[in-house]
Amino acid sequence: MAYRPEHSTDRWGESERETRGGGLNSREQPRACNLSISPGKRLETRQHAHTLAVNASLSLSLSLSAPLALSPSPLRDSCLLIFRDPPNGPASLCLPCQPNGVCQVPVSVAMMTPQVITPQQMQQILQHQVLSPQQLQLLLQQQQALMLQQQQLQEFYKKQQEQLHLQLIQQQHGSKQQSKEVSAQQLAFQQQLLQVQQLQQQHLLSLQRQGLLSIQPNQTLPLHSLTQGMIPAELQQLWKEVTNSHVKEENSATNNGHRGLDLSSPSPVPPKNHNQHGSTNGQYISHSLKREGSTLDDHSPHSHPLYGHGVCKWPGCEAVFEDFQSFLKHLNNEHALDDRSTAQCRVQMQVVQQLELQLAKDKERLQAMMTHLHVKSTEPKPAPQPLNLVSNVTLSKTAPEASPPLSLPQTPTTPTAPLTPLSQTHSVITPTSLHSVGPMRRRYSDKYNMPISPDIVQNKEFYMNAEVRPPFTYASLIRQAILESPERQLTLNEIYNWFTRMFAYFRRNAATWKNAVRHNLSLHKCFVRVENVKGAVWTVDELEFQKRRPQKISGSPALVKNIHTTLGYGPALSAAFQASMAENNIPLYTTASIGSPTLNSLASAIREEMNGAMDHGNSNGSDSSPGRSPLPAMHHISVKEEPLDPEEHEGPLSLVTTANHSPDFDHNRDYEDDHVHEDML
DNA sequence: GACGTCCTAAACAGTT
């Protein structure tokens, strides 16, 4: 009775203040986004580019999101990071990434940057440079590492050459065109190598400028040792495939695709600071790399993007390991640089490219939608800031997967909830952003019949950590909780747990929202109580859920279409994949517009998918697992307070009979008792 | 203004 709108408003305002003050503008800004990696390509990711960056782990582009644990790989020390703070400020180097850590630069990048220092050069350095012991040690490490690296590359090249030789023998009868292609490929490869050499020279030049290396201008750099005779077409093609797309991206994105190090301004930071975290850049580095799921942090050395929950996440591997070390061993042994891994990388690259393509399309579509909606909305509401969480999700994918326990202090500044300022992310506003604004929240999920799952998925980290009320109705949330469960049924307590697990907001005021949950469960026909031996679980009658509201969007075919195309979600897919591949015709359990015959059939499909198995389950009188039957036990379904004896009726009325009701009839019955029950009684 | 929906609050009954 004592509903106080001002109270509600205050709470919202508070949440938004918390969100914006502590989250969006927080110091938890992913400053790592401004990190540049060199040599070769000065590649910078910014906040809005994380989504792509995370997928570009094999590209020449910066791919901090997919660090490869190379320890004790020699590649580790061969990467050179350039840090800028501010982003346009002078560069400072970090060499190597981390003395005892793991390189953040993917193999493809690290391999491009061999810093071969001859003994003569080393001697020169010793003679002419006053270097600290640390620097000397670093250089020695580099030298050793690079020699090892060279050996590896030579072995690799040898293999490739043998393969190529075999291939050439097989293809000797091939046409001239093929040989022409091979020649062209060789040419291209030579160009690539030339670029690499240039990059390496630039790299060394940068070293020189940093005072770490002193080389006479006319001195021949010993870089050719790497590439001596390396013209196998196979390797070339491989290289091309791995690098081409992203080189193109860079070339198109920048006027100079081979800028290499930006040495226009020599770093004012003396080399002695390179490994110190006390400096600004040091903090930057540490912070940045940590935020990218790095294993550099000595306190959390067991995080790796290819390792989660004790399972190797290498595509198709799924090997289980008891500890991180064994995983690393496995990674280095089983997923070393060989043909198989390369092929898998290729596949992954294609997947990534497809996703990127899809993402680009979706972004474009979203932009169009936003533009369209903005044109219509005459009053821009200034106060609430939409939250861009797309990149956050992407980031979170690379972060340790340990979800924050419920007992954690939930502040918007929690590192697991990185927030991106709106000002930088206009182009990627999630659908929620439009609706998480003030009192509109509760209409979000239903008004346009938009599925809430992608939003929840995308903003999961945020909702889990920020005490911001989710812009969904209780009914939508309950439905989501149930549908997310493997068996699509939850007990009340499990629903509670889902709420508290997924939303920090629901970790307080439990009495209020729990009451609301119960109220909604009981009130809405779409929630069906299924009695078990152990108790009762709640399931969702999807059709009923869809009938809850008449759709007013029929007049906007474009919107309908857009909604329709974003309906596809499969529980087996990962969250990010769901978000980006929503329209890939994956079976869904979500809302559909009732008015459209197409969507009606879609809804029928949903119903069949949800209940079709139940037909088989109906004959299964003895449930081997009574507590958690994957099929909602029809014979135990009780619709609200009137349990029916399934023996006396042909089937559960709620799921079958209501499917034939017209929406116009049904959507008004949400609050009313099912008179069918009375008929049947 | 009517209507529908959502939210909050509360009372009540049954079950654990």
Place this chain on the structure above:
DNA sequence: GAACTGTTTAGGACGT
């Protein structure tokens, strides 16, 4: 008896 679960009612806010 307390806590939990489930149902129902009531009233206000808000959008259509």
